[in-house]
Amino acid sequence: MKKSKVIILASVLAATTLSLTSCVKPYDKPEFVVIEPSQTAFLVPLIGDTSEQSSFESEEMLNELKVATKEIQIPHRWVQTGRWSWSGEYKPTSRVIVVERKPETREWVTDETTKDGISAKTKDDIKFTVNLACTAQIDEANAARFLYRYNNKTLAEIMDNEVKTKIVSTIVGECAKYNQDELSSNTEAIMQKVSDTVIPYFEERGITITAFGLTGDFVYSDSVQQSIDNRFKAEKDAEAQEIKNQQEIANAEAEIKIAEMEAQAIQEKQAVMDAEIRLKELENESAWVEKWDGKVPQIVTGEGSNMYYGIESSNTQE
Numbered sequence: 001m002k003k004s005k006v007i008i009l010a011s012v013l014a015a016t017t018l019s020l021t022s023c024v025k026p027y028d029k030p031e032f033v034v035i036e037p038s039q040t041a042f043l044v045p046l047i048g049d050t051s052e053q054s055s056f057e058s059e060e061m062l063n064e065l066k067v068a069t070k071e072i073q074i075p076h077r078w079v080q081t082g083r084w085s086w087s088g089e090y091k092p093t094s095r096v097i098v099v100e101r102k103p104e105t106r107e108w109v110t111d112e113t114t115k116d117g118i119s120a121k122t123k124d125d126i127k128f129t130v131n132l133a134c135t136a137q138i139d140e141a142n143a144a145r146f147l148y149r150y151n152n153k154t155l156a157e158i159m160d161n162e163v164k165t166k167i168v169s170t171i172v173g174e175c176a177k178y179n180q181d182e183l184s185s186n187t188e189a190i191m192q193k194v195s196d197t198v199i200p201y202f203e204e205r206g207i208t209i210t211a212f213g214l215t216g217d218f219v220y221s222d223s224v225q226q227s228i229d230n231r232f233k234a235e236k237d238a239e240a241q242e243i244k245n246q247q248e249i250a251n252a253e254a255e256i257k258i259a260e261m262e263a264q265a266i267q268e269k270q271a272v273m274d275a276e277i278r279l280k281e282l283e284n285e286s287a288w289v290e291k292w293d294g295k296v297p298q299i300v301t302g303e304g305s306n307m308y309y310g311i312e313s314s315n316t317q318e
Contacts, residue, residue, distance in 0.1 A: 025086045031074040033096045040143035041067045042097045047077075056151070062144035072096055099147050103137040104159045108167075109215055117219065120172045126180040129219040130171055135211040136163065136202070146206030158207065166201060167212075170194045183218060 035041045042065045056062055074096065080088035109131040110117030117129035138146050138155055150158060174190045175183065183190075191213060199209045 023086055028076050028090050031092065033072045033074065035070045035072065035098065038100060038102045040099045040101060040140060041072060042147065043067045043072060043094050044097055045094050047093050056148050059144050059148040062148055066144060097147065097152055099138060099143045100154060101138040101140065101143060103135055103210065104155050105135040106159050107133045107215060108164065110219060118168050118171060120175040122178060122180045122183055123176055124179045131215040131219065132167065133213060133215045134163065134167065134209060136207050136209045138206060139208050142206035142208065149205045163202065166198055167194065170197045
């Protein structure tokens with residue numbers, strides 16, 4: 001009997017405690033959101049004119065809602081859901097929207113493991129693949145613009161969809177302007193046009209493209225590539241032969257020039273020798289003149305002539 005009374009008393013106490021507890025308004029447990037250094041946060045009201053809206057009125061409004069602190073406490077309000085004042089729950093009056101600004105990199109390539117390269121055609125209908133890489137990020141100053149444009153989508157989602165689509169459409173259009181023979185020599189112009197189109201387009205939408213370009217040459221089918229390789233080899237062979245021919249011509253011209261110079265040197269040497277001989281002759285003649293006493297020779301002989309002795313002049317017979 002005594003044991004039964006104890007059990008009844010305990011049950012009454014438990015019921016009373018439970019009743020008292022259920023009649024007490026719940027505790028408003030604090031709620032915090034921590035913002036990482038690579039993130040920008042916006043504290044958006046959930047009540048009033050902006051309650052539960054799925055889009056944002058303007059970029060300026062979002063800039064006003066930007067939160068500089070790195071730990072945000074979410075404000076709550078009590079919402080009564082039953083007859084009694086303690087029947088209800090605490091609901092947030094604002095929500096934190098976080099924009100992740102970290103860079104995102106994509107490589108759209110076709111290789112042994114992936115087939116993500118961008119397919120295109122030349123003006124003369126030659127198919128090929130373009131391998132590209134692109135890196136983008138959201139600058140702090142552009143976080144509100146990005147959020148306004150893309151309504152809380154992530155940069156990764158935009159890279160995989162809109163950025164890729166814009167790049168593909170632009171590069172396909174540019175490549176279609178050239179024949180296959182013209183494509184390689186115009187690669188730089190094509191990529192410059194794509195950059196000039198894509199980068200400003202996404203800058204206006206809060207996305208900064210920091211790196212963009214080819215990750216290799218244009219990739220053709222095996223048969224087309226073999227044809228290109230053969231033609232390239234033939235062109236290089238022709239260039240090498242032309243260089244060889246020019247070198248042989250230059251060597252021949254050099255040999256002719258050397259021969260001409262040697263001949264000229266021989267002529268100049270012969271002229272010097274002739275001058276030396278003539279100088280020697282002049283020196284001999286000068287020496288003979290210096291030794292002559294001025295008299296006519298006394299003995300004159302000559303072929304078919306008689307000898308005359310003692311002839312002093314032609315006037316002696318007179």
